Amino acid sequence: MRINNYIEGSRVNGPGFRFCIWVQGCERGCPGCFNQEACKMQGGIEMAVSEIFQIISRNKYDGISVSGGEPFYQRKDLELLLKTAKKQNLNTLVFTGFVYEELAKECRSILKYCDYLVDGPYMQELPSHCKYAGSGNQRFLKLKNGLIEADLTSSTDDAIECEIIINPDGMVTTTGFFDIL
DSSP states (O other), X not given: OEEEEEEEEESSSSSSSEEEEEESOOOOOOTTOSOHHHHOSSOSEEOOXXXXXXXXXXXXXXXXXXXXXXXXXXXXXXXXXXXXXXXXXXXXXXXXXXXXXXXXXXOHHHHTTOSEEEESOOOTTSOOSSTTOSXXXXXXXXXXXXXXXXXXXXXXXXXXXXXXXXXXXXXXXEEEOXXXX
């Protein structure tokens, strides 16, 4: 799997305490995308799913969140990642620029391993109404066996949250959403 970055612990990228992975590569070109570095098709590092889970095993997480880039560009690896997470009793959340209805046609085998999906292209001009979504058109969906069980977009606390993480080597990572207004 081509990875742009990961963080070992977040509380703003989905429910509970999470391991977060940003995959490398996206050609969707959403204006105002906050993670341009992850959108480049070149770059990042190649990691086997087993390597990712060696890192995950160092801590106790409620779940994993996968963002990008575009996770569904790496379908085979994404499915293996999510399937392995489920075997380890971790809930799974995927952020995608595709909408559920598109994915349901071509990626049902992957969606059955998703507990949550934040779907839809980022639209900078539409303010978010959900603390896990970047823009107002995106939905926060609870899935069961690949089917929508509930639309939680309006039911979550809409407070915008962010984290600033300073690693021991001094590298600073920001994640979540900043309210800049």
